[in-house]
Amino acid sequence: MLSKIVRTVTNEFMLFIVVFGLYIIAHGHLTPGGGFQGGAVIVSGVVMLLVAFNSQELKKTLSERVLSIMESTGALIFIALAFAGIGAAFFYNFLVGTPILGRIPATGPNPGDIWTGGVIPLMNLAVGLKVVAGLSAVVLALALFSSGEEMEE
Amino acid sequence: MAALITHSPILIIAIPLLAAFLTLPIGRAGGKARNVLVIASLAFVEFLVIILARDIYLNGIHIYTLGATSPELTLPGGAMVPIRIILEVDAMSIFMGIIWATVSLAAAIYSLSHMARETGQNRFYTLLLLMVAGCFGMIFTGDLFNLFVFLEIASISGAALIAFRTRFADAVEGGFKYIVISAVAGLIFLFGVGLLYAQYNSLNIGFLANAMQYSTLDIIALTLFLMSLTIKTGMVPLHMWYPDSYTVAPANITAMLVITSHACMYAVFRICFSLYGITLDATTVGWIIVIIGLLTMFVGVTMAVFQTDVMRFMSYHAISQMGYMWMGVGVGLAVLGNPEALATYGRDAISGGIFHILNHAMYKPLLFMTAGALFHRTGTRDLNKMGGLGHNMKFTLILYIIGTLSIAGIPPLNGFASKFLIYESVYQFNPVLAVVAMLVSIITLASFTKAFQSAFTGPQLPEYKDVKEVPKPMLIGMGILAAGIIFTSIFPGLIVERIVNPATDALINQAAYVNGIMGGGMP
C-alpha cells in the first residue's frame, strides 16, 4: 500500500487510462488498434492500481466472481456474433450494408466514419471486455497467490 | 438436416467452444447442471461427426469456407488464391474425428466420478471442452496457421489439466515440461509456416500443394514441420518428457492426451502426403520416418519393461505403439514414388498404420482408465504396493484383460488385425523391420502380463480388503471403449473396408485434396 498521494493520483489517472483504452477498442476499425491492444492498455491501468493499493484492497472491488462473469460474457458475445452469420457461413459479416454499423466507406483514403465495419466494432468490444477481465484476473490471482490467500470467493 | 450437414464441420468445433464458455456461469449454479451440459454437448458433437462421416463416405471431400457468402465459395471472384480460412474434411480427417469424438465422450463420462472429490471442477470441465475443440480444429482445418492456433489450444489446456492436482509436486513438473515442449514445438512450426508464406503468399494447404516447387526453403520448412510435430508425439530422440507428463495427469486426461499426440501425427501425415505429396523425394523422408518409428518402438518397450509406476509403464507402451504407426505409414510414404510397389504393399502398409491408430486409440485410453480406476480405489500408482485387486474389482479386471490382449496383438482382438496388416506389408518392403516389430510385440505381451500379475492376481492384501468396485460413470466410460474394441475385433474386415481404406485413399490422393480448394471457385 503506497502513500496517500500516490493512491489518489492513481485513482484519478486510472480514468484517463480507461478512456484511452476504450478509444483504442472502439476505433479499432479506423485507426491502428483493436480489442486486444485496447484491452492491454486498460489492464496496464489495473496493474497500476494493484501496485498502488495492495491486492486485498483491489480484491474487494475486482472480485473473482465479477471478473469471471465479465470474461464469460465477453467470450459468449464474441462467439454469438460469429454464430449469428451462420445463415451464409460461420464468420459471415452480416451487418455490412445494413443500417446498424453497416455503412460502406468510400474506397481509397477517406477521413474515416465510425459507423462502418459491420460486426467488427462489436467484436472489438467483446474481445476488449474479455482481455480486460481475463488478464486482470490473472494478474490479481498471481499477486494474491504470492501473498498467501487466493482469488476464490 | 441438410443444413446441419453443410455446417457440421464448423459446428463440431464451435459447440464445444460454446459449451466451454457456458460451463463457468452454469457451473456456479450447480455441479449437476454443468455435468449435463458437458455430456450433452459432447454427445451432440458425436452425433454431428457421425452424420458428417456418412456424408463424406457418400460424396467425398467436404469444404467449409468461413465468412464467405456461401460455405463452398473457396476462391472469391477475381482471385486465384483462397483468401479466407477453409475447413477441409476428407475421409482421413473424419476418421480422426470419429476416434476423437468417441474417446472424448468416454473420458468425459469417466471423469464425472473420477473427479467427483476434486476442487475446481468448473474450470476442469471448461479446459476439457476446450481441449476437445482444440483437437477437432487441428483435425478439420485446411489452413496451416489455423493448425498452429488449434495446436496451441490443445497444448495449453492439456498442460493446465496435467498440472491439475497441484498438491503433488510431480504433477506440476509434468505440466511444466509439457507446456515448454509444446511452446517450443508450436513456435518452430510457426517458423516453417512463415517460410512457406514468404514464397507462395498463402497459408492454405491445398493452394500451397498446388504451387509447391520444392525449393531448398521448402526442404527447410519440411524439416521444421517434422521436427516440431514429432516432438509432440514422443519420438525417440526427444521422448523423455512424454512419460513424465502422462504419468502425473488424471487418468482421463492422459487418455485424451494420447489422442492429441495422434492428432499431431495426423498433422505430420497431412503435411507429408497432402502438402508436399510427390514433390518431396518420398523415399528418404519415408525411410527417416520408418527408422525413427523402429527406434521409438524398441526404446519405448525396453524402457517399459522395468517400470513400477503403472501409468509410467503404460506411457512407455504408448510411445512404442506409436512406433508401429510411424513404421506403417512411413513404408507407404517411402514407396509413394513408384505406383506399382504402392499398389502391392504400400497401400496396405498405410492402411495398417491407420488401422493401428484406430485400435491404439481404443485400447490405450482403456488401459489408462483402468490404471486410473486402480489409483481411484487404492490411491497409489506403484505396482509393487498393489496386489490381489482382482477379487474386489471384477469389472476393472475384465476391462484390463481386454486392453492387455488387444495391445499385445493376441489373435481374436483388434490389436492383432492391424499389427498383422503391418507385418505383412512391411515384410515385403524390408523383412528386418517386420522381425523387430514382432519381437517388440512379444516384449509388450510379456511386460503386460507382469503388470497384470502384480496388480490383480495374488493373495488379497489386508489393506485392500474393503476396496469396492469403481462407481458407475467410470465403468460406462471404460465400457464404451471396450465395446469399440470388441466390435472392431469381430468385424475387422468391415471396419477396414468402410473406414480405414477411404482414409488411406484420401491420404494418398493429393489431387483430390487440391481440387477441393482450387476447383471449388464460384464467381
Add this chain to the structure above:
Amino acid sequence: MEHIPLNFPFLAAALLVGISLYILIFKKNLIKLIMGIAMLAAGVNLFLVSLGFRAGGAAPIYTNVTEGPMVMPVPQALTLTSIVINVAVLALMLTMAIHIYRHTGSLDSEKSRKMKG
C-alpha cells in the same frame, strides 16, 4: 548476393531463434528457460512481421493515408495472434514455476531430474 545487407531483419530473427535454442538446451534455471521461450517467440514474431514489408509501403489503413504502395496486412494479423498466444503460454509457465518453487524450494530443473527412469 546484393540483397544480403537488405536482409538484416531476417538475420536478426534467425539469431534470436539460435540464442533461444542455446538457452533451452544449456540453461538449468526455470526462469531462464521461460525467458528463452519468450526470446524464441520474439524471434519468430520478428520474422513473421518482416515477411510482409514492401519497400516504401505505408501502413494498410485507409484513414487519411497518402497515396502509395501498402504493406501486406496478413503477416501483421498472424503476428498479433502469435503475440497473444505467447502471452498465454508465458502466464501458464510462470504459474507452474511458482508452484514448483513452492513445492521443491528451488528453481533448478536438475532437482526435477529425479523423476527419470
Add this chain to the structure above:
Amino acid sequence: MRKVVGLIVLPVVIAFLVSGMLLLIHPFGYPDASDMDDYIIQNAQEETGSNNVVTSVVFDYRGFDTLGEATILFTAVTGVLLLLRTEKRRREGS
C-alpha cells in the same frame, strides 16, 4: 549427455537458419508473391467496410484465427486460475 547433444545440434541449426535467412529468402521489402494480400488491400473496404485493413483481416477474412486466439486467452486464464485455486474445500464433491 545433454551438453554433447546440444553442442552438436545447436551450431547445425543456427547455420541452417542463418544461411536460409540470408541467401534463400526474398530480399526484405521485395516479397516473391503477394496476390492474396493485394486482393485483401483492394477489397477490404468494400467487403468488410473497415478502413483498417489489418483489423478486417483479423476479424473478418481470418476471423476464425481470432476466435481461436480469444479461446487461447480464455484457456490460459482458466488454467492459471485453476492452478492457483484454494485447496480448503477439499471434500466439496458434486
